[in-house]
Amino acid sequence: MAFARRQTHHERFSLLLLDPGEIYFEDFSVFYYPVGLDLEEAYERRQRGHLKVCSKSILFDPQDTSYPLLRFSFRDCTEIYQWTPPLMSKVGQEGDVLSVSAKQVIEMKEGNVIHPYTFKKIQAEFRFTLNYVTSSDVLPPITQLLRASTLDTADRTMMVKSIVRSRQARVTFNTGWLDSLYEKIVLETTGDRITPLVCNPGRIMLTNSRLYFQPFNNADPVPVHKVKLSDISRVIMRRYLLQHVGLEMYSSDGFHIYLVFSTEVERNGFYKELVAQPDVSLEDTVQENLTLKWQNGIISNYDYLMYLNSMADRSFNDLTQYPVFPWVIADYNSPTLDLTSPATFRDFSKPIGAMTQSRLEQFQARYREMPEPKFLYGSHYSTPGYVLFYLARIAPEYMLCLQNGRFDQADRLFNDIGETWKNCLYGNADVKELIPEFFSLPSDFLFNTQNLDFGCRQDRLKVDDVLLPPWAKDGDDFIVKMREALECDYVSKHIHEWIDLIFGYQQRGEEAVKADNLFYYLTYEGAVDLASVKDSSERESLEVQITEFGQTPKQLFTSPHPARKTVSAPEDIKHALRLSADMALDLNHSPTLARSISTKTAAAATSEELTGDDVDGGSRQAVSGWDRAAQLKCVKMEKLHRDVITSIALSSDARSVFSVSQDCTLKVYSIEDQQQLRSINLSAMALSSVAIMPDDKTVVVGSWDNNVYVYSVEYGHTLCTAIAHDDAVSSLCWSNGKLITSSWDSTVKVWRFSVSAGSRRPSPPELMAELDHETQVCCVDVNGGTTLAVSGLADGSLNLWDLESGGNMLHQLPLHVDQVNCVKFSPDGLRILSCGADNFMRVLDVNTATELYAKDTKENLKCAAWNGDIILSGSESGSVFVWDLVQGSPLAVLQSHKGPVTSIAVSSDGNTVITGGDDRHIGIWRS
Numbered sequence: 001m002a003f004a005r006r007q008t009h010h011e012r013f014s015l016l017l018l019d020p021g022e023i024y025f026e027d028f029s030v031f032y033y034p035v036g037l038d039l040e041e042a043y044e045r046r047q048r049g050h051l052k053v054c055s056k057s058i059l060f061d062p063q064d065t066s067y068p069l070l071r072f073s074f075r076d077c078t079e080i081y082q083w084t085p086p087l088m089s090k091v092g093q094e095g096d097v098l099s100v101s102a103k104q105v106i107e108m109k110e111g112n113v114i115h116p117y118t119f120k121k122i123q124a125e126f127r128f129t130l131n132y133v134t135s136s137d138v139l140p141p142i143t144q145l146l147r148a149s150t151l152d153t154a155d156r157t158m159m160v161k162s163i164v165r166s167r168q169a170r171v172t173f174n175t176g177w178l179d180s181l182y183e184k185i186v187l188e189t190t191g192d193r194i195t196p197l198v199c200n201p202g203r204i205m206l207t208n209s210r211l212y213f214q215p216f217n218n219a220d221p222v223p224v225h226k227v228k229l230s231d232i233s234r235v236i237m238r239r240y241l242l243q244h245v246g247l248e249m250y251s252s253d254g255f256h257i258y259l260v261f262s263t264e265v266e267r268n269g270f271y272k273e274l275v276a277q278p279d280v281s282l283e284d285t286v287q288e289n290l291t292l293k294w295q296n297g298i299i300s301n302y303d304y305l306m307y308l309n310s311m312a313d314r315s316f317n318d319l320t321q322y323p324v325f326p327w328v329i330a331d332y333n334s335p336t337l338d339l340t341s342p343a344t345f346r347d348f349s350k351p352i353g354a355m356t357q358s359r360l361e362q363f364q365a366r367y368r369e370m371p372e373p374k375f376l377y378g379s380h381y382s383t384p385g386y387v388l389f390y391l392a393r394i395a396p397e398y399m400l401c402l403q404n405g406r407f408d409q410a411d412r413l414f415n416d417i418g419e420t421w422k423n424c425l426y427g428n429a430d431v432k433e434l435i436p437e438f439f440s441l442p443s444d445f446l447f448n449t450q451n452l453d454f455g456c457r458q459d460r461l462k463v464d465d466v467l468l469p470p471w472a473k474d475g476d477d478f479i480v481k482m483r484e485a486l487e488c489d490y491v492s493k494h495i496h497e498w499i500d501l502i503f504g505y506q507q508r509g510e511e512a513v514k515a516d517n518l519f520y521y522l523t524y525e526g527a528v529d530l531a532s533v534k535d536s537s538e539r540e541s542l543e544v545q546i547t548e549f550g551q552t553p554k555q556l557f558t559s560p561h562p563a564r565k566t567v568s569a570p571e572d573i574k575h576a577l578r579l580s581a582d583m584a585l586d587l588n589h590s591p592t593l594a595r596s597i598s599t600k601t602a603a604a605a606t607s608e609e610l611t612g613d614d615v616d617g618g619s620r621q622a623v624s625g626w627d628r629a630a631q632l633k634c635v636k637m638e639k640l641h642r643d644v645i646t647s648i649a650l651s652s653d654a655r656s657v658f659s660v661s662q663d664c665t666l667k668v669y670s671i672e673d674q675q676q677l678r679s680i681n682l683s684a685m686a687l688s689s690v691a692i693m694p695d696d697k698t699v700v701v702g703s704w705d706n707n708v709y710v711y712s713v714e715y716g717h718t719l720c721t722a723i724a725h726d727d728a729v730s731s732l733c734w735s736n737g738k739l740i741t742s743s744w745d746s747t748v749k750v751w752r753f754s755v756s757a758g759s760r761r762p763s764p765p766e767l768m769a770e771l772d773h774e775t776q777v778c779c780v781d782v783n784g785g786t787t788l789a790v791s792g793l794a795d796g797s798l799n800l801w802d803l804e805s806g807g808n809m810l811h812q813l814p815l816h817v818d819q820v821n822c823v824k825f826s827p828d829g830l831r832i833l834s835c836g837a838d839n840f841m842r843v844l845d846v847n848t849a850t851e852l853y854a855k856d857t858k859e860n861l862k863c864a865a866w867n868g869d870i871i872l873s874g875s876e877s878g879s880v881f882v883w884d885l886v887q888g889s890p891l892a893v894l895q896s897h898k899g900p901v902t903s904i905a906v907s908s909d910g911n912t913v914i915t916g917g918d919d920r921h922i923g924i925w926r927s
Helices: 039-044 135-149 153-169 264-276 287-295 301-311 357-369 384-391 396-402 417-426 475-487 489-502 509-514 536-549 570-579 599-609 626-631
Strands: 024-033 047-054 057-062 069-073 077-083 097-108 118-130 185-195 198-207 210-215 225-228 232-240 243-251 256-260 633-639 645-650 656-661 665-670 675-681 687-692 698-703 707-712 717-723 729-735 738-743 747-752 766-772 777-782 788-793 798-802 808-813 820-825 831-836 840-845 851-856 861-866 870-875 879-884 889-895 901-906 912-917 921-926
Touching (some): 024 039, 024 057, 118 135, 135 153, 153 536, 185 210, 232 264, 301 489, 475 489, 645 901, 645 912, 645 921, 656 687, 698 729, 738 777, 747 777, 788 831
Parallel strands (some): 820 861
Antiparallel strands (some): 024 047, 024 118, 047 057, 057 069, 077 097, 097 118, 185 198, 198 210, 232 243, 243 256, 665 675, 687 698, 729 738, 738 747, 777 788, 798 808, 820 831, 901 912
């Protein structure tokens, strides 16, 4: 689930905590005085936080996460006023006191733990001291919203919309966010940014070089989202709530945004202006070409279904139109799965509701007696509830949002694969299909890794992990076999029949009736024109029905879909699944860009893509020596330092090793002569990192004294020193004239720095950009083109940065639960490897921010190097692990150091590996 694994920041508050459709306006710094205490004790126990004003409620978000968030619905508030404290009371000394008289308070995320909300029926006065504003700044808008809550539905909706329009009209786009003074504004308007279950309004600005979206509130981690027009690769006009008002844009660097406009005319006008800009160059995605490629076996079934979903307006950002995939397997009882037997599979020519004849006859009998508009199935095969039914274990906050702060009853949750399939065959109204997650790793949505309390079933069994069929050894094996089934011969010969039902000619009309494939009329495009509905109550009711009933995909084919002529070899399919090369959980790229699932093709492509400088031995090596990584032998262990080795680098000719240590020295060691060439004391404090310039004569060193040192090996002295940070430099890397440094001061800095041939004294590094973080930055890496940087944080997050835009954060991903020790781009720049103190090794897809691989290694991995397929990782126990990412398994464990392996570097040909350790030794390895 792309959106569940793509959290953008760590604040507890999110728009998911509000009612569907509720709008968050602004917040104020306050102190909250707990109820049930006398004033003096309440003052002593006061909680600092923010009071957030929303269209249907106010919410208190305490700074201390051990306390719950408090939400007060305006419907439960009897009065909100300025309260005057008694004389001599400490309460109110800091500012005006706001009192909320409420009969119910909703407590959420106490202890920062996700669990069902607590609804407390309590008549009490909840008091807040305003820190930086007065009650006259806060009370008028709140009392307006409180008054609106007392009106009937129609009047309340109109009044709230009027308040929203008035507030938003006063907000202008901050032109200070424009990246260039020379940008020409082409168009400015308002719209909503759509993410799952959330619709966040803001201002949209289109210039001749960039697209900007500035939210009206501060709920997002960045004040403005922006993308260069030259990076936009796809623009898709989408339906939203069955209206043609959506526009989803994807860029080549992985950024994407889904915007909704007020009318179709406004959307179309914006689209026309966007694609008319000279900097916009879009991919050519012709449906007929893709269908032909699928027919001929060039594109996998998975890729083709993902493509059809995208073309039919299915998006991971919209749960009412989430990508839909078929139930493929019908056998969930056998100990082994026979993909050669037709009995193993469902009937692709029938919708789920028609699978069982006796149940279908009941539907048909009701249909015959039903007045117009008639339908066979009152429920749909894809709704927000069904999507979250499958994904509750990795997206619990979304389920709580959808179900008013509660999980579903334990017996109605996703407990058992076979039981769910059985219910789809025989249940009174259950006709749901599957979602892409069933065919793409990881399998984490099947496991309750967050230890969520879903309750107990009637048989008193606690709801925990999903029960897998006997033929699946574990979650990953289940996904592998599901994918193999999707790509097998039988399915390839029949999947076009399912396409006819979902995307094709049997989707609607008389053909749908013949195929027993008719759903409730509001699920179909064109069934109702919401723009023409003037009554706000009626419109709101229709929107709720459309959301709850689900939406049928846009019809793509009006004649029978052609069958597939060529199928894929099972071994190639398994290889593709393990690499996750063609299974992105986002629709950022059309299948025209999908890599071949052939092992040979993938290997050839990888060989061609391995370009760039070998800076630190971890990011951009060629693959020639990597195939023998499991046969590496340690040929020399040399003690070079008096303290922990923190970083090592290898010269381009693999003859010299450069190492730095907490003993404050830089050492240069000759591999050929097996002797130390230089020992330089650069600082009075520990050195943390080292990178070699392309001339092999100049090194850049980071230190705990906040400085970066440039040292010439040829001339034997420091060329320049730069005060780089306000705290210790934790890591650095260099590529293509850019030096990237990270620090414990919670920043990453990008410097312009290069060494010219023959220059005895290069210019000091020149600061280009500063990338702010929320906590200490432990490690950093840059891709071969120096267009992207990735930083690993002390709190376990990974931040991905667009360096071409001056440092726009593309993603903030909480991949680890402890410090990130190492981050490395793959040689082709398409994936990122991260190793954390939580013992996990993870691989992330750069374009989609999708986690492709996760492995609990049972060891704290301190460092790593890889070529995209083979990973060498140094552990706390002193071993070097060799991992085959294609197979997802370890190849070898190499015993090396007597303490943690702290650094690792690999030569450009992969034949020489250097390790540095806590034991002060360097190890020289040959394959």
